[in-house]
Amino acid sequence: MPGPLSHIRVLDLSRVLAGPWAAQNLADLGAEVIKIERPGAGDDTRGWGPPWMKDGAGKDSSESAYFLSVNRNKKSVTLDISKPAGQKIAHELAMKSQVLIENYKVGNLKRYGLDYESLKKENPGLIYCSITGFGQDGPYAPRPGYDFIFQGMGGLMSITGERDGQPGAGPQKVGIAVTDVLTGMYASVAILAAITHRERTGQGQYIDAALLDTMVAFNASQICSFLASGTIPARWGNAHPQVVPYEVFPTTDGHIILAVGNDSQFASFCQAAGRAELSKEPRFKTNSQRIIHREELILLIAVIMRGRSKREWIQTLEAAGVPCGPINNMKEVLEDPQVRHRELGMSMPHPLGGAAPMVRSPLRLSETPVEYRLAPPMLGQHTGEVLKDLLGRSDADLKQLKAAGIV
Secondary structure, eight states, X not given: OOOTTTTOEEEEEOOSSHHHHHHHHHHHTTOEEEEEEOTTTOSGGGGOOSSEEEOTTSSEEEEEHHHHTTOTTEEEEEOOTTSHHHHHHHHHHHHTOSEEEEOOOTTGXXXXXXXXXXXXXXXXXXXXXXXXXXXXXXXXXTOOOOHHHHHHHTSGGGSSSBOTTSTTBSOOOOSSOHHHHHHHHHHHHHHHXXXXXXXXXXXXXXXXXXXXXXXXXXXXXXXXXXXXXXXXXXXXXTSOSSSSSEEEXXXXXXXXXXXXXXXXXXXXXXXXXXXGGGGGSTTTSSHHHHHHTHHHHHHHHHHHHTTSOHHHHHHHHHHTTOOEEEOOXXXXXXXXXXXXXXXXXXEEEOTTSSEEEEEOOSOOOSSSOOOOOSOSOOTTTTHHHHHHHTTOOOHHHHHHHHHTTOO
């Protein structure tokens, strides 16, 4: 069974993370994704190493792990769209595509005749997704921006990090570029909706995706809490403002997460910990009282948890039905039995002879499963194939374009 998007061709003019993430989602679902890259340099993330993929001889290659993580199932075409000949080819590819994704600064592609208004005149069914920091309008629209900035501006860092008055207190960013990834996911959803609309009406449309919009939307629960109460949400570190105990505790050989969500679970925890009397104390019997007496309870639990190892606690608490879990490093993540069962770590044969390491898509469809057709491409790997097969260029044409630095 072909992928659900096997009838869709995507022209990907994006780079780094948000746009490529969206394009990879579509590619995983069967779309043909043609990734346009700068001749000689390519996507910025090609140079974001070490670490590098190992080639067939076990030596570092020129392929960065970062690039590999977000560019599978794509075809790489090198093209200099700053030159008229390159613009012409990009225009031809757009005419043969159903979706275009770009993350240039606002208005930049209009100089090349590759903006939505120009392209839709000839391809009215085109779905054109622009991904920028601040969106296509507003006082900040011309500004550049990176994920870190939006974690701060969008409010995420104001609620992430240790509480004031605690060691290490202060705002903290998330350990991955979460704004980029989320924007890529939202863009994927918008594109899929636009494809459905196109298939019903024949009409394409323009999608304005912004990293700031994404982060504000991501914080909806905290923003709505503020609007309802007038109280500005604060940082709680690893604790929870409304649930106790719900945080990280040290054991004899590391830390685990204890996530007691209700009074019954708290009673089960106390029983498993050999301190059943704690669940009967008026200070701790209900979650409301545990919130009021948070500091006293957390100090008691911290002493209890230091009495056993991570493994002992997890086995004991899981048997008692108490939610808990380890804090894994990335090696431990891949060694986890559930992760291994779901085959989330994987690799694909690479043209350089090595195996490209990557993480399996979490999209699990029973009738049209994700296919892993193409390893993340080498720079310009498919230029000749695409230009000859799709646009009818000859070998002589390709030679001339290469000599002129167009491809």
